[in-house]
Amino acid sequence: MENIWTIENLWNAIGTVLRNWLAGFLPAWLVTLIMDLLVIVVLLAIGIVAVLVLSFMERKVAARAGDRYGPNRWGPYGLLQPFADAIKMLIKEDIIPHVADRFSFNLAPVIVTVGAVMTYAVLPFGRDMVAANLNIGILYFAAVGSLSIIGLLTAGWGSRNKYALISAFRAVAQLITYEVPVGLCIICVVMLAGSLSTQDIVLAQQERGWFFLLMPGIFILYFLAASAEMIRCPFDLLEADSEIIAGHFIEYSGMKFALFFLAEYIHLFAGSAMMVTLFFGGWLGPWLPSWLWFLIKTFVVIFVFMWIRNTFPRIRIDQVLKIGWKVMVPAGLVGLAITGFVDKLIADKLIAGVVLFICNIGLIIGVSYLMGRAQRRKEMAAEGAALR
Amino acid sequence: MYGTGLLKGLSVTLRHMIGTFVTDIRKFPRRYFTDGNHPTRSPEPYLHGTFSIQYPEEKVPMWPRFRGPLVHLRDPETGQPRCTACGMCERACPHGCIKVEGEGKGKERKPTRYEYNVGRCIFCRQCVESCPFNAIELSRFYELACYDKDTIWDLPRLLELGDKEVITEQGQFWGET
Ligand code: SF4
Ligand code: SF4
Numbered sequence: 001m002e003n004i005w006t007i008e009n010l011w012n013a014i015g016t017v018l019r020n021w022l023a024g025f026l027p028a029w030l031v032t033l034i035m036d037l038l039v040i041v042v043l044l045a046i047g048i049v050a051v052l053v054l055s056f057m058e059r060k061v062a063a064r065a066g067d068r069y070g071p072n073r074w075g076p077y078g079l080l081q082p083f084a085d086a087i088k089m090l091i092k093e094d095i096i097p098h099v100a101d102r103f104s105f106n107l108a109p110v111i112v113t114v115g116a117v118m119t120y121a122v123l124p125f126g127r128d129m130v131a132a133n134l135n136i137g138i139l140y141f142a143a144v145g146s147l148s149i150i151g152l153l154t155a156g157w158g159s160r161n162k163y164a165l166i167s168a169f170r171a172v173a174q175l176i177t178y179e180v181p182v183g184l185c186i187i188c189v190v191m192l193a194g195s196l197s198t199q200d201i202v203l204a205q206q207e208r209g210w211f212f213l214l215m216p217g218i219f220i221l222y223f224l225a226a227s228a229e230m231i232r233c234p235f236d237l238l239e240a241d242s243e244i245i246a247g248h249f250i251e252y253s254g255m256k257f258a259l260f261f262l263a264e265y266i267h268l269f270a271g272s273a274m275m276v277t278l279f280f281g282g283w284l285g286p287w288l289p290s291w292l293w294f295l296i297k298t299f300v301v302i303f304v305f306m307w308i309r310n311t312f313p314r315i316r317i318d319q320v321l322k323i324g325w326k327v328m329v330p331a332g333l334v335g336l337a338i339t340g341f342v343d344k345l346i347a348d349k350l351i352a353g354v355v356l357f358i359c360n361i362g363l364i365i366g367v368s369y370l371m372g373r374a375q376r377r378k379e380m381a382a383e384g385a386a387l388r
Numbered sequence: 389m390y391g392t393g394l395l396k397g398l399s400v401t402l403r404h405m406i407g408t409f410v411t412d413i414r415k416f417p418r419r420y421f422t423d424g425n426h427p428t429r430s431p432e433p434y435l436h437g438t439f440s441i442q443y444p445e446e447k448v449p450m451w452p453r454f455r456g457p458l459v460h461l462r463d464p465e466t467g468q469p470r471c472t473a474c475g476m477c478e479r480a481c482p483h484g485c486i487k488v489e490g491e492g493k494g495k496e497r498k499p500t501r502y503e504y505n506v507g508r509c510i511f512c513r514q515c516v517e518s519c520p521f522n523a524i525e526l527s528r529f530y531e532l533a534c535y536d537k538d539t540i541w542d543l544p545r546l547l548e549l550g551d552k553e554v555i556t557e558q559g560q561f562w563g564e565t
Contacts, residue, residue, distance in 0.1 A: 311401040372390030
């Protein structure tokens with residue numbers, strides 16, 4: 001028997017050993033139950049560790065972009081700061097507003113967090129390292145990912161606060177708008193890969209090259225739409241501090257606020273991980289073990305999100321919706337048509353890839369030209385109005 | 389092309405981000421300290437590097453005419469306090485922060501008790517202006533937070549603070565008075 005104890009499948013090997021050990025003295029159904037529960041616990045742990053790391057990283061990146069140091073007092077280089085934050089959150093007083101709808105107020109953080117954590121089930125953390133290798137993995141991700149909209153709406157309704165309610169409206173308007181381009185981009189990837197399973201999509205990229213190289217236009221579209229879906233700047237209209245204070249979690253404090261915070265960063269991690277899976281070849285990569293590659297790529301993508309957050313100002317809600325419906329959805333449809341035709345008409349995979357790349361560059365230039373022309377026309381109209 | 393402005397903005401923040409790390413590495417072992425007593429803060433907006441002042445480790449020196457709490461000055465020859473307990477400062481002070489008691493006559497008169505209530509002082513410098521012997525001055529010390537209500541400072545403490553702040557003469561930082 002070959003040696004299973006390589007770094008490559010370290011985690012799988014631990015699982016196998018544990019399962020064999022349990023099977024020695026427990027009935028089979030109990031072993032399955034325990035192993036499934038363990039997987040859930042591990043996924044939750046990954047979620048919480050990711051939140052600790054990401055909240056620290058967010059503050060450090062924000063600080064560095066603004067020529068500051070960021071947290072650096074507690075622990076070497078401020079590394080223990082997330083734990084201090086967590087303790088602070090846990091011991092804070094839990095306030096429920098007098099007029100709040102208690103049931104939905106208390107339910108909302110749970111829905112949001114559960115919806116966020118459930119997306120982890122289909123993330124391919126490495127070769128053969130996916131909690132549930134569903135054959136409709138991507139569909140599941142998109143469906144469960146939008147579950148948290150219900151939580152946001154519940155929070156907005158339950159807190160009985162105007163700002164929270166405005167945020168809930170925005171959540172519905174914005175997230176539903178951006179669900180469409182995200183879906184269109186995912187369909188393009190699925191057409192190339194020929195499967196909805198996350199593992200198969202990664203394996204298809206081994207064969208055809210990373211989809212990021214094949215379809216840069218679709219990738220940019222997906223990147224923008226996904227950042228709107230993850231409520232990241234510049235599309236974080238739901239928690240626009242300057243307009244509606246903190247949006248849906250304005251009335252929350254203590255542990256419930258922490259749950260919203262947790263959900264936000266879990267979404268960020270899951271969204272970046274999905275982007276890596278769809279466009280950057282998932283866990284593919286030389287030399288290093290596959291799960292390490294996956295983590296490295298995910299953190300690079302997360303860094304780009306943080307970088308963008310610290311560069312651009314927030315845009316208005318009408319601009320968000322306008323870009324969503326007038327630019328992204330048509331561009332996504334055109335991209336879908338291009339991908340479909342090229343994939344069907346050209347049998348040779350290499351030539352298809354090259355043609356796809358050229359078409360995507362054309363798509364980027366075309367969209368950019370049309371947007372620039374619309375902008376110029378608007379400016380000219382404004383000038384004409386000023387002259388009159 | 390439409391959208392190139394976004395890339396330009398991204399490059400600006402990236403350059404600033406890298407710039408902070410570059411300055412960090414350049415002054416590596418003393419990361420939280422700036423050279424000498426005077427933190428150098430670049431006035432130009434195009435320079436890179438962190439602008440934070442790491443307060444307990446590095447402090448910004450106050451500008452020359454900053455008015456902090458009162459200090460007593462020493463006679464450079466004898467090393468004794470210059471104050472002769474004439475009571476002019478006590479009379480000049482609009483807030484009544486100063487209490488002076490002394491003994492002896494003429495030049496021999498020395499203060500036995502000098503109380504300065506920093507908690508009530510408004511740093512108006514009237515006492516300094518009124519002193520005929522140039523015996524007091526306002527320091528540039530500013531860390532006045534304390535854990536108890538003991539805000540009445542006596543003569544040894546005022547002298548000690550004067551030594552620490554290296555103030556030897558009235559109007560030292562004020563130009564000609
Ligand atoms: S500075 Fe003004 S308030 Fe303070 S002790 Fe002197 S005279 Fe009194
Ligand atoms: S005015 Fe000057 S010399 Fe007179 S008591 Fe005050 S500090 Fe001393």
